[in-house]
Amino acid sequence: MNQRTPRRSLFAALAVSALAYLQPARAHAGDAEACFTASEEGQRLRDEGRLREARARFISCGSAACPALVRSDCAGWLSDVTARVPTLILSAEDEQGQDVADVQVTVDGAPLAARLDGKAVEVDPGEHVLHFERAGSAPVALRLVVREGEKLRRVSTRLVRSAGPRGGAGVPGGGAPAPEEGALPPRGEGAASPASALLLPIALGGVAAAGGVAYAALGLSARADADRLRTTCAPRCAEADVDAVRTRIVGANIAFGVGVAALGGAVAALLLGRAGPAAPAAAAAVHVVPLPGGAAAGLGARF
Numbered sequence: 589m590n591q592r593t594p595r596r597s598l599f600a601a602l603a604v605s606a607l608a609y610l611q612p613a614r615a616h617a618g619d620a621e622a623c624f625t626a627s628e629e630g631q632r633l634r635d636e637g638r639l640r641e642a643r644a645r646f647i648s649c650g651s652a653a654c655p656a657l658v659r660s661d662c663a664g665w666l667s668d669v670t671a672r673v674p675t676l677i678l679s680a681e682d683e684q685g686q687d688v689a690d691v692q693v694t695v696d697g698a699p700l701a702a703r704l705d706g707k708a709v710e711v712d713p714g715e716h717v718l719h720f721e722r723a724g725s726a727p728v729a730l731r732l733v734v735r736e737g738e739k740l741r742r743v744s745t746r747l748v749r750s751a752g753p754r755g756g757a758g759v760p761g762g763g764a765p766a767p768e769e770g771a772l773p774p775r776g777e778g779a780a781s782p783a784s785a786l787l788l789p790i791a792l793g794g795v796a797a798a799g800g801v802a803y804a805a806l807g808l809s810a811r812a813d814a815d816r817l818r819t820t821c822a823p824r825c826a827e828a829d830v831d832a833v834r835t836r837i838v839g840a841n842i843a844f845g846v847g848v849a850a851l852g853g854a855v856a857a858l859l860l861g862r863a864g865p866a867a868p869a870a871a872a873a874v875h876v877v878p879l880p881g882g883a884a885a886g887l888g889a890r891f
Contacts, residue, residue, distance in 0.1 A: 793851070
């Protein structure tokens, strides 16, 4: 028993020494793998334009625990990415043009600044939407494109107070939210819509088209009957046949006059409708006066 005890003690001491030697080696291998992973992720994030996340990876793989080769590469990449990260200086004013600091800003829905203190904030390059929010004011959204390496870019906006209580619904205190800056004012009750402004030109255009069709039909019919009378009974044709031809000629001339007047009225109404939404509607009227052998047409308008 006394001889076996020293042998067992020697074996246990050797096992403990081996474990003590292998444990740091395993830890070192794990650190090296984490360094390589951080290096690869940092390069991928940098190429995707996520520079702030890439910088954090390069800081990790540039630590003293990483192999010298990885540490050297990450240090160079870290310097390059830091120079490319854009920065913004955010500011806001109230309705009197005074600077306000109690403003919260988000970028693409993520928090960016809890308060405007005049310090630069970092963002990734690309297209972003900034939301400025302040208690008692209507929120403002700004869309901007941030470029790599753009430093200390100033972004400012004006915050307008929300509308006071009016007994409305959906807003605390019964107030209605104020329209966002740049929104178009509501259209007045007396303003005519684009569709209604085109009703008169379309109607007059239809009258002009109908007049043209009637002119062509009556004119062709009168010409055919006149040619027939010349070849069959002229100059001793029946008075009723001659009167019938003359009636169609007069009707054709009247239709022509109505068509021309209606066409002119349609053009005039269209031009007046484009003059401005506040212009009053014009009332146009076509006047046709039969004359011996034809007719006279005129266009009148009341403004």
